Amino acid sequence: MTKLSVNINKIATLRNSRGGNTPNVVQFAKDVQRFGAQGVTVHPRPDERHIKYQDTRDLKPEVYTEFNVEGNPVTSFMDLVLEVKPTQVTLVPDAEDAITSNAGWDTVKHKAFLTEVISEFKANGIRTSIFVDPNVHMIEHAKATGTDRIELYTESFAHQYGLGNQKAIEPFIKAAEIANEIGLGINAGHDLSLDNIQFFKANIPGLLEVSIGHALVAESLYLGIENVIQMYLHRLK
Template sequence: MTKLSVNINKIATLRNARGHNRPDLLQAARDCERFGAQGITVHPRPDERHIRYQDARDLKSIVTTEFNIEGNPTPDFLALVREVRPEQVTLVPDAPDAITSNAGWDTIRHQEYLQGVVQELKGLGCRVSIFLDPDLDMMRAAATTGTDRIELYTEDYARQYPQDPAAAIQSYRAAAELAQELGLGLNAGHDLDLDNLAYLHQNLPGLAEVSIGHALICDALYLGLENTIQLYRRQLK
């Protein structure tokens, strides 16, 4: 079964717009789990424009499914992870001023660095996933870092899907097959929604988890959070 981890960054964005605690991020996380989410994802950035570092600390004590913290492994981020020790850490090479994640790691260029980070995080008891484009050479290099999983960056798939689903999925299917050969667990995320998620799921062997935030929260404005989470779960059956 492919698990659905709900990224709650956008709920934090709405809260921060007024500077109070409405909506209540912790209650939203509890509700997401109650409505069927199989994990909670957050991506704190240095400017804390949505998820704050304190949010990650607070969430650790209330998330009962799986807690996934994404981010660039800067000294501050690594210090947070050492304190919180989530079930999964997803390493994403985003610049501090990036609006959203926009590329996977160059695991050849950053091989030695990633090996050290992965070793430390696994020593803390965290599962480690590395954010990657569907590039087979980068996947082979990722495997030598010791990472447990990779997360395929699916923006290109989502962009191409409306015009030609078969072409859109081709490189991702090849990546999924190689992940199995390399013994890597497989996650996916970015721009996945109710239109393109089922096709991705049907065509990626071994897909363990998807992390979805922006589209899911947008859909919830019209459909309600509980109904939306259930609709996303149905795409993964």
Template sequence: MTKLSVNINKIATLRNARGGDVPNLLKAASDIQEFGAEGITIHPRPDERHIRYQDAKDLRSVVHTEFNIEGNPIPEFVDLVLGIQPEQVTLVPDAVDAITSNAGWDTLQNAGFLKEVVAEFKRNGIRTSIFMDPDIRLIEAAAETGTDRIELYTESYAVAYEADDTSGVQTYVEAAKKAMELGLGINAGHDLSLSNLKYFVQEVPGVLEVSIGHALISEALYFGLQNVVSMYLQKLK
């Protein structure tokens, strides 16, 4: 079954809105795992507008499933990840002022840089994943970096599905097939939700893990956090 990793950035956003420690991020991460999620994802940004660097360090002792830290591998981020030693690091080409991730890596243009970063993390025993669009040429270039996995950027699929166009999944099917052919593991994330997740994982082969935050936390306002984690797990069966 495809694993569910819950991105808890939005819980940190809510906490930061009032200061203090409510909701408590560590308790939320612990509960989410108890509810059945197989991983916790965070995406600290340089301005620490949601997840703080200290949060990332504190969570290491709480996450007993899989800890996935996403971010742009600037020196401060690399040092943070190497210090924490999560199970997985996902490289995302965020601009400093990006509201959310809005593009995958150009693995051709950034091949040399990515090879160096991937090698550094792998030397330290951390599985690497590269966030990218479902472009065959770029997936072939990603394989050349030595990365263990890619994370398919699923916004275009989600937008098409919302418009009742299921043909948008086909690009991801072909991308996944190419990734498996090249020996790459496949993760997926961005705008996946209760409404579109089941069709995606049914159609796209080899998806090992999905990382879901904004939709899941938003849906939890209506269904409750424990219920919504269970609902996502049912979609993945």
């Protein structure tokens, strides 16, 4: 079964819009685990516009499933990850002013940098993953950095699938096949939802984990958080 990691950034966004501590991101993380989620994901950015660095520290003792911390490995982010020591760190090349992640790593251009960063995280017992587009060349070079896994950036699939184009899955199948051949674990995330997750899961060999936040929280407004998590788990079997 593919694991479901719930990205709780949107809960922090809602909290920050009003100030105070409602909704409480730590309690939300406890609840999604209690409802069956196998992981919690956060993506702290330097401007802390949603998840704050302190949130990440506060979550560490409360996440008893897998704790995945995503972000661009700037110095402050690296210091945070090395302090918290989550289960997994996912490296994302997002600009500081980006609304959301919008591209994978160029693992050729940034090979030396990624290799150095990954080496430090792995020396501290933290599993590593690199956010990549479904590009075979980039995946092959990701292997050379020493990363444990890749996370496939699925925005293009989600958009095209929503338009009725099921062939949009094809580059992701090829990417997964290559990753399996060279021994890289496969995660995936971005715009995955109840509408497309079952089709994606059924077609991607060796899919270990998906990270879902925006769609899951939006769907929960209508269907309830516990119910939505159960719906995802059913589709991921």
